[in-house]
Amino acid sequence: MKIATWNVNSLKVRLPHLLDWLAAAQPDALCLQELKLEDHNFPKAEIEAAGYQVAFSGQKTYNGVALLARQPIHDVVFGNPHFPDEQKRLISGTVGDTRIVCAYMPNGQAVGSDKYDYKLRWLDALAVWLGEEMAKYPQLALCGDYNIAPDDRDVHDPQRWAGEILCSEPERAAFQRFIGLGLADSFRLFEQPEKTFSWWDYRMLGFQKNQGLRIDHVLLSAPLAAKCSAAGIDRAPRKLERPSDHAPAWATIA
Numbered sequence: 419m420k421i422a423t424w425n426v427n428s429l430k431v432r433l434p435h436l437l438d439w440l441a442a443a444q445p446d447a448l449c450l451q452e453l454k455l456e457d458h459n460f461p462k463a464e465i466e467a468a469g470y471q472v473a474f475s476g477q478k479t480y481n482g483v484a485l486l487a488r489q490p491i492h493d494v495v496f497g498n499p500h501f502p503d504e505q506k507r508l509i510s511g512t513v514g515d516t517r518i519v520c521a522y523m524p525n526g527q528a529v530g531s532d533k534y535d536y537k538l539r540w541l542d543a544l545a546v547w548l549g550e551e552m553a554k555y556p557q558l559a560l561c562g563d564y565n566i567a568p569d570d571r572d573v574h575d576p577q578r579w580a581g582e583i584l585c586s587e588p589e590r591a592a593f594q595r596f597i598g599l600g601l602a603d604s605f606r607l608f609e610q611p612e613k614t615f616s617w618w619d620y621r622m623l624g625f626q627k628n629q630g631l632r633i634d635h636v637l638l639s640a641p642l643a644a645k646c647s648a649a650g651i652d653r654a655p656r657k658l659e660r661p662s663d664h665a666p667a668w669a670t671i672a
Contacts, residue, residue, distance in 0.1 A: 453482030
C-alpha cells in the first residue's frame with residue numbers, strides 16, 4: 419500500500435497536476451491539503467474517473483482537506499472532537515485495514531502571535547485525540563502538511579530559521595509528542611539524501627536554489643512502520659508550470 423500526502427495549494431488550479439500525478443505515481447491512498455474550494459465545487463467526478471473514491475471537507479479561499487483511495491473509505495470523521503474548529507483542517511477514514519488521518523496543521527504565522535497560540539492548542543488537542551484513535555486503530559497513518567520542520571536536517575539554513583515559525587522548539591516538541599505516541603517518521607526510517615525538502619518558497623528562486631523545508635510528513639504507527647519498505651518526496655510536480663509550493667511525500671507499506 420502506497421500512502422501519500424500533498425498540499426496542492428488550490429485544487430482548482432492544480433487539478434491537472436493531481437490527475438497526472440495519480441496516473442504516474444499510483445498511490446493507493448492520498449491525503450490532500452489546502453483545497454481552497456467549497457464542497458459543491460470539489461471535482462469529484464474527475465477524481466472518480468481516475469479510479470479513486472474520495473471524502474472531502476472544503477472551505478472557500480482557505481484550508482480544506484480530502485482523502486482519496488482506490489478502495490472504499492469507511493467511517494469518515496471530520497475534525498477533532500476535542501477541538502471544535504470552523505477551519506477545515508482534519509479528515510480521517512479507514513481504507514482497508516488502515517486508519518488514515520489527513521491533517522492540514524496551522525501555520526502559526528509568527529512565534530508569539532495569536533495564530534501561533536492557536537497552532538499549539540490545535541496540536542495539543544490533536545495529540546490527545548490521536549492517542550484515543552491509536553487505541554482503536556492499531557494501523558494508523560497521520561499524513562499531511564504539518565507546518566513543522568522536525569529538526570535541523572529538515573531546514574536548508576538552520577541558523578537562519580532557528581527559533582522561527584515552523585522550526586520553534588514548542589512546534590518541534592509537538593511533533594515529538596506524536597512520535598511519543600508510537601508514531602514513526604516514515605521518511606527517517608531510511609537513509610535519505612541530505613537537504614531533501616517538501617516545501618520551497620515561490621519567492622527568491624527558492625526551489626531552484628533548494629532553499630526549502632521538510633514540513634510534509636507521513637507518520638506511521640508501529641505495525642505499519644514495521645512493514646514500511648520505502649519512503650520519500652517526489653520533487654517532479656514542483657518543477658511544473660504554476661506548481662504548488664509543496665511536493666508530495668509518500669511511504670510504501672509492504
